[in-house]
Amino acid sequence: MSGTRAISARRIRWPGTVTPLVLGAAILLTWLLIALFAPLLAPYDPIYQDAAVRLQPPSWAHPLGTDNFGRDILSRVIWAARIDLQIAVFGVVFPFVIGTVAGSISGFFGGWVDTIFMRVIDVVLAFPFLVLMLAIITITGPGLGSFYIAMALVGWVSYARLIRAQFLVLKNSDFAMAAVSLGYSNSRVMFRHIMPNAILSSVVFSMSDAVLVLLNGAAISYLGLGVQPPVAEWGIMIAEGQGFITSAWWITTFPGIAIVTLAMGFSLLADGLGEALGVRE
């Protein structure tokens, strides 16, 4: 190719049909397939300890090396995709649903209903996110179930505030007023007219939220409160490998790359969706 390549300082020029949407979806699909076919793809049992091959660097037998228990890193990264995708999905779905319901009721009806919801949200927001999660998990006991409960209890406030703000604007829009004037019921105005227009920004936000949830899940597991060893999960793998970071870099690096690519997938999908659906921000 001759001539100058157009390089924009502000935004990346995506070649051809490779848009952020397509790229993000492709990355997520790849991870989904890896998770689905983990038993076929993984060369070894992810929790089998082989003392003979402890701390092996990447080689043909172990393409991503082995950890201090002699477990195959590649197999563990592949199996961990199942857990981490699950974390990203459930960690988003519960807060999304709770927040959407709470936010729409709060925004649509206003008055004392709104006041109550807003004060509860203020209370939740008053605590640092991770601290509140740790407190909840301490009460419910370590494990993934606790992590989802904590995520749902803490994470819904972002969605509630997003949806509420949209409802506050849209309920005074002409089309919502037109719907009222045409004699539609409250629920019809709420769910058929306002909700489809209000929910877009939440859908886009949920994609970038998935990234945060994933990192949170990794952090909680790292702290020993999420997924329990010896189950393979990227956060745990990084936690376990940190003692060997100078001598065996591969233990922490590859799960780290896995997290980054999955997070990038969600992030690109969020960008692409936002553009496709015409959501600002």
Add this chain to the structure above:
Amino acid sequence: MSAPVLLDVRNLSVKFPMARSRMGLGPRRSLNAVSDVSMRVAAGETVGLVGESGSGKSTFGRAILRLGELTRGEVLLDGQDMARARGEDLARLRRETAMIFQDPYGSLNPRLTVRQAIGEVLHVHGKKGAAGRDARIVELLELVGLDATLMDRRPGDLSGGQCQRIGIARALAIEPRLIVADECVAALDVSIQGQIINLLMELGQRMHLGMIFIAHDLAMVRRLCDRIAVMYLGRIVEEGPTEQVFKAPRHPYTRSLIEAIPEIDPARMLPSAPLPGEPPSPVNLPEGCAFHPRCPLARSECRTAVPPFVGGAHRAACILAPGGRLNEVGENLPETTPATPTERIETC
């Protein structure tokens, strides 16, 4: 008026509470958007409601359809008060009235196709079974001069004029008896405005609709309306048959509005002294006649006494109007001093 009264609004007031001044310690104040307005609309009659922005005309239109707050007064639809109606009574109001909005795009849900938007009205009100619904939608679209091929388009694919016609078709789908059109042509191109006005005139006559046409464009109102009511700061200052009001306005405010209509007629000069200033704040209404600070004919007593709304079919709230306290003989409003040619140049 021989036609039966369809809508009878009596002494309607709308006040919006405001935050207290001086960090919540000041007196409780409220904004008087509409004060003590009465209006009657007969079936088949079109009443124009005009006034400057902020005069309360939209608030009034929304209040009578129960789309906004209302503080006091009665809204009788066929003699039944709707001002505090709930449940089934309110549902009847919704079934028999419709609103046409100013923003042709904003009043349509951007996610619904034309078929869905109009079909929903028919579905909710049980107008047609699923089978006859499409035929009825086509019929409504033809009624407002649109092609049936637009059925599966969304508002984003349509022009402003087309959207406004769809808004009208949707309003007609509930077969209303009263329509409130709130500045429904203000956002459209001039050529389209004429088409929509003609459409409303034709529909109003054919369907025997009562219509309240809220506008600030007096030329449109003159073309469309049987009667006209002029609002200033939340009150009706003059009301009467359109031609009478245009030919012999009885309130100085109406006269200045009519004089300010631009016309393509080089012989007719625009008024030498257009209405000065802005309307006063609706929070602190002036004592006496609310118009006195801007009135070219104001007398000292205008500052103290609120003029009563007097006259027969053509009424005005001014002491100088025929039947008013200073004009019991019934002469026309006195002329303001005609401007000399030099003054005219200065104001240009």
